[in-house]
Amino acid sequence: MLRLMYxxxxxxxxxxxxxxxxxxxxxxxNTASDIRGALMFNGVNFAQILEGETDKVEAxxxxxxxxxxxxxxxxxxxVEVDDYRFDDWTMRLIEGLNFDPLFQAMV
Ligand SMILES: Cc1cc2nc3c(=O)[nH]c(=O)nc-3n(C[C@H](O)[C@H](O)[C@H](O)COP(=O)(O)O)c2cc1C
Incomplete structure (x- = not known):
């Protein structure tokens, strides 16, 4: 499976x-396609992590x-991964202006 951040x-x-x-x-x-992840919006930019089967994330x-x-x-x-990091969240909205929590989740 794939973890992707954009x-x-x-x-x-x-x-x-x-x-x-x-x-x-x-x-x-995301529930239907077993995708998990997190989304941040600072008013100008989005940052999002998507996790799931590679073809579903690409789609x-x-x-x-x-x-x-x-x-x-x-x-x-x-990155190719074995497990979800955001397993509890079909899409979690993380409040905040600083995208660091998502950058940290990629490493
Ligand atoms: C920043 C951003 C993040 C999004 N994240 C997701 C997502 O994780 N999953 C999803 O299905 N749609 C997401 N969307 C919405 C899709 O672009 C699209 O509008 C939606 O999937 C259409 O599906 P619906 O017609 O069933 O609502 C996102 C849109 C934006 C602008």
Whole structure:
């Protein structure tokens, strides 16, 4: 399985009201495809970790690339792993401005 982290930049289509919508989609779809992870939004940039079967994570990345609420996706890290780190969370929203908790989770 794969653990992938990316950062991206919010577009004008993004505002705080979209966060619960994103989490609703993520909870529903990630449960169905056994994807776990964490999301941070600092008002300008997103950082997200996705964990799951490699083909499912890659497929979700294609969906995310097409989402008009963000742009400029940059993959920060991609590692083969044996276990989930965010097992309790279909998609956990981590509050905070500093993406360090996600960078730490990649190493
Ligand atoms: C920053 C960001 C993170 C997202 N994370 C997820 C995710 O983890 N899982 C997911 O299914 N959709 C996620 N989405 C939403 C998808 O881009 C897409 O809108 C959604 O999967 C559509 O599914 P739905 O029509 O079933 O709601 C995210 C969107 C953004 C902007």
């Amino acid at each position: 950062v991206s930049t919010a577009t004008a289509e993004m505002n705080d009201a979209e966060i619960p919508r994103i989490l609703e989609s993520a909870t529903r779809n 979700l990345m294609e969906t995310l690339k097409a989402d008009p609420r963000h742009m400029g996706i940059v993959i920060i890290g991609k």
